[in-house]
């Protein structure tokens with residue numbers, strides 16, 4: 001992301017958004033300030049806590065042998081198995097000691113530039129609300145379970161924590177080049193749906209995989225999806241699926257590898273050469289790929305979610 005040496009990146013206060021940058025027209029609730037933060041975390045009912053506990057138990061049945069060791073260590077370090085929706089203040093105190101991060105409550109998805117600004121300041125905005133029994137298996141908006149269970153344990157790792165901060169700083173650069181879509185693909189294929197090699201085995205570190213019931217098995221073991229070693233230039237040109245399992249996953253060697261592949265890169269040069277639209281379909285395998293597993297794409301070819309296709 002090559003932002004470390006920049007002098008235009010003072011993120012102490014929320015920088016002004018350049019006038020020519022387009023952002024999604026999200027309507028800010030009247031009681032929030034420019035940082036979009038709730039004054040305090042929601043108070044959860046006993047049913048909310050029970051939903052958290054049931055989601056937690058379901059994931060802990062699925063994740064051993066599929067989640068990466070860094071994630072499982074993060075869960076332990078932060079004692080996330082203590083039961084009930086965690087208190088952000090307590091989590092932040094523990095994270096602060098480990099990596100200097102905190103967790104802050106937001107009511108909904110927040111604008112990109114505000115999200116990037118929080119990351120650049122080592123604050124992770126987490127959804128304040130929790131899903132219901134009706135939306136137990138899938139919700140479109142990230143709730144407190146996705147955000148805290150999926151993302152926060154990874155922030156207990158110092159290198160990953162640095163990567164997330166640099167990502168936030170890089171967001172502001174991408175906005176200036178109008179290439180948020182490309183940077184969004186990098187987030188998608190790393191922070192949300194990333195895989196990592198542990199010895200010969202592939203394990204998940206992406207929050208979208210770790211917080212859902214079906215994707216851990218599919219991403220790590222199924223025959224359908226491609227598993228390709230991460231190449232940042234290629235990933236930033238690759239389309240992705242928002243509401244179904246991914247046709248391709250990208251695999252890193254280590255978090256040091258992820259950090260250096262991104263932070264050491266000349267993003268000004270990359271953005272100048274990137275077309276505004278994606279070049280590669282989400283199921284494509286291309287010449288430069290270092291392919292670990294070439295997927296059959298059977299799940300996608302049978303119609304994916306909604307068709308009754310098995311995630312094989």
Ligand SMILES: [Fe+2]
Pocket residue numbers: 142146147150151192207208
């Ligand atoms: Fe997420």
